Amino acid sequence: MSFLIAQSLINGIILGTLYLLMAIGFTLAFGVMRIVNFAHGEFYMIGAFCALIGVTWLGLPFPVTLALTIAVAILFGALVERVVFRPFRNDELSGMIASLGLAMILQHGALILFGPDPQAFPAIVTGVFKWGSLIVPKSRALALGIGIVILLIFYLFLMHTRHGRALRALVQDQEIAAVFGVRLEIMYALGLGFGVALAAVAGGLMAPLFGVSPFIGATPLLKAFIVVILGGLGSIPGAALAAILLGLIESFTSSFVSASAADIVTFALVIVVLLVRPAGLLGRAET
Amino acid sequence: MSVTSTSTAGGVRPMKLVGAILLTLAATIPWFTGSTFHFHIAVMVCISAMATSGLAVIAWVGQLSLAHAAFAGIGAYTSVLLVVRFDLPVLLGLPAGALVAGAVAFVIGSPLLRLRGVYFVLITFALNELFRLIMLDIPEYSGGSSGIAGIPKISLFGITLSSYQAVYPFALVCLSLVIGLLVLIRRGQLGRRFAAVEENLDLAESSGIPTARTQNIAFTIGSAIAGFAGAFLAHYVGFISPETFGFQLSVSYVIMLVTGGRLALWGPLVGALFLTPLPEFLRGAVEYQHIIYGVVLIAVLRFLPQGLVGLPAQLAQKGGRA
Numbered sequence: 001m002s003f004l005i006a007q008s009l010i011n012g013i014i015l016g017t018l019y020l021l022m023a024i025g026f027t028l029a030f031g032v033m034r035i036v037n038f039a040h041g042e043f044y045m046i047g048a049f050c051a052l053i054g055v056t057w058l059g060l061p062f063p064v065t066l067a068l069t070i071a072v073a074i075l076f077g078a079l080v081e082r083v084v085f086r087p088f089r090n091d092e093l094s095g096m097i098a099s100l101g102l103a104m105i106l107q108h109g110a111l112i113l114f115g116p117d118p119q120a121f122p123a124i125v126t127g128v129f130k131w132g133s134l135i136v137p138k139s140r141a142l143a144l145g146i147g148i149v150i151l152l153i154f155y156l157f158l159m160h161t162r163h164g165r166a167l168r169a170l171v172q173d174q175e176i177a178a179v180f181g182v183r184l185e186i187m188y189a190l191g192l193g194f195g196v197a198l199a200a201v202a203g204g205l206m207a208p209l210f211g212v213s214p215f216i217g218a219t220p221l222l223k224a225f226i227v228v229i230l231g232g233l234g235s236i237p238g239a240a241l242a243a244i245l246l247g248l249i250e251s252f253t254s255s256f257v258s259a260s261a262a263d264i265v266t267f268a269l270v271i272v273v274l275l276v277r278p279a280g281l282l283g284r285a286e287t
Numbered sequence: 288m289s290v291t292s293t294s295t296a297g298g299v300r301p302m303k304l305v306g307a308i309l310l311t312l313a314a315t316i317p318w319f320t321g322s323t324f325h326f327h328i329a330v331m332v333c334i335s336a337m338a339t340s341g342l343a344v345i346a347w348v349g350q351l352s353l354a355h356a357a358f359a360g361i362g363a364y365t366s367v368l369l370v371v372r373f374d375l376p377v378l379l380g381l382p383a384g385a386l387v388a389g390a391v392a393f394v395i396g397s398p399l400l401r402l403r404g405v406y407f408v409l410i411t412f413a414l415n416e417l418f419r420l421i422m423l424d425i426p427e428y429s430g431g432s433s434g435i436a437g438i439p440k441i442s443l444f445g446i447t448l449s450s451y452q453a454v455y456p457f458a459l460v461c462l463s464l465v466i467g468l469l470v471l472i473r474r475g476q477l478g479r480r481f482a483a484v485e486e487n488l489d490l491a492e493s494s495g496i497p498t499a500r501t502q503n504i505a506f507t508i509g510s511a512i513a514g515f516a517g518a519f520l521a522h523y524v525g526f527i528s529p530e531t532f533g534f535q536l537s538v539s540y541v542i543m544l545v546t547g548g549r550l551a552l553w554g555p556l557v558g559a560l561f562l563t564p565l566p567e568f569l570r571g572a573v574e575y576q577h578i579i580y581g582v583v584l585i586a587v588l589r590f591l592p593q594g595l596v597g598l599p600a601q602l603a604q605k606g607g608r609a
Contacts, residue, residue: 101584108577267417274410
């Protein structure tokens with residue numbers, strides 16, 4: 001029994017880290033630009049395809065591929081911000097509807113380019129780590145390790161660099177930030193670019209575990225969505241707390257009850273949180 | 288933003304007449320061509336236009352629902368289960384579907400509608416997902432992921448409308464009734480209350496309009512219409528599953544509404560009329576169809592904030608300025 005609990009705990013933390021990678025970009029887009037980005041899952045899908053192209057078509061090593069994926073994703077995010085989202089900067093609802101259109105374009109674009117069939121991704125590492133009766137596949141441990149490193153780098157960027165501070169200032173108050181010389185044109189593009197990059201990295205990290213297809217974006221979008229609602233739209237610490245919580249809830253419910261029960265429980269939880277405390281666990285109330 | 292702006296602008300009267308003539312002509316196209324396929328598209332336009340009209344009623348009080356497909360699903364399953372299990376005539380199943388969908392909306396409406404803007408969209412998105420998951424979890428009623436097939440066709444007083452040609456007049460009648468209801472609401476006191484709530488909720492509240500109740504009335508009416516359209520769809524297509532009423536369907540209703548015109552009376556009809564036949568002319572290229580939907584949606588949001596319905600007025604305004 002205690003073995004099952006420990007195994008669930010580890011699985012939950014792995015899931016939570018990946019959900020966090022997805023959720024930060026989603027919550028950043030809302031915090032900075034007030035856009036609920038329904039296309040966020042498609043950026044995960046694009047990241048997975050970038051990794052696939054890098055590793056199998058170009059034959060690059062996995063770390064180089066990931067670095068390239070990040071670079072491509074930042075540029076792509078900035079482009080999307082400029083072309084699709086910028087006209088709707090002061091209109092939350094239209095921005096969100098536009099993101100629905102963007103999601104359709106990206107998903108079906110990928111469908112035309114790559115076809116509907118899932119594509120296998122060559123394993124980066126094989127084998128398992130074993131501690132007593134605990135088992136962690138090395139591929140998952142690798143995804144977890146890289147995920148944590150990237151999250152730490154992003155945290156340092158956010159807390160200790162000029163642009164990071166500017167981003168946080170924007171989340172708190174756009175007008176005051178602008179008055180203090182934060183350049184909105186650059187920071188909007190940067191904010192979305194980083195968000196897209198984190199989603200793309202999550203896609204690249206998960207590609208070896210789950211395979212790649214144009215439809216893989218839907219589930220991560222749902223998870224990011226749940227995490228961000230629970231943590232509070234726009235709140236990064238809230239997202240961190242909620243991501244780990246969601247990972248643990250899912251892992252424990254599916255070990256001890258069933259996987260479909262886990263989904264129903266989390267969605268019911270989302271609805272209750274929205275009704276009782278729309279600002280989420282750690283979000284600030286709207287004024 | 289004002290809902291009456293289009294009817295007060297000069298030179299709109301003849302435009303309305305032209306619009307009415309065009310719509311009537313469009314409705315008769317299948318009889319001219321006689322093609323079964325065109326009858327099928329025409330019926331699909333009617334069903335989409337009905338469902339989108341329901342979404343429009345909710346949009347009139349300033350809320351955008353992403354749970355519209357779920358309410359269509361509630362209506363569809365209500366009607367199908369009543370007809371299949373209790374041998375109820377389909378003609379009673381359709382309004383029963385509307386009734387149950389409306390009742391569910393009424394009950395959950397008052398807590399939901401405390402949320403506004405994107406928060407309301409998010410909670411309705413979660414609700415639609417919850418509906419799908421719960422339906423998948425009770426296969427004894429929903430048919431699970433393989434759905435329910437062989438649903439009885441619509442029959443009127445003993446005559447089964449089995450061919451596309453036979454269903455189409457009935458679909459036109461239903462659509463006319465739904466649009467008639469929308470016109471009644473829009474012209475009446477309720478419509479003015481809706482407009483006031485949409486325009487400025489706080490001002491409406493302080494002017495003595497019970498805003499919460501008004502929004503709930505709109506949500507209930509709109510969702511009931513969705514239930515009716517969903518039930519119609521189920522009996523017309525003959526197959527439903529929980530996946531039929533997923534996120535994608537909700538999104539396509541939103542796309543039709545926004546493309547037609549979010550606040551215009553004729554927006555839902557124009558949106559459905561423009562977007563439903565579009566994929567049929569691109570057959571064999573379903574992927575391109577969705578890309579076109581996406582591009583149309585973003586372009587309309589960007590350049591035609593009042594939707595296609597607002598296009599003549601927008602052109603007239605430009606012409607007047609030049």
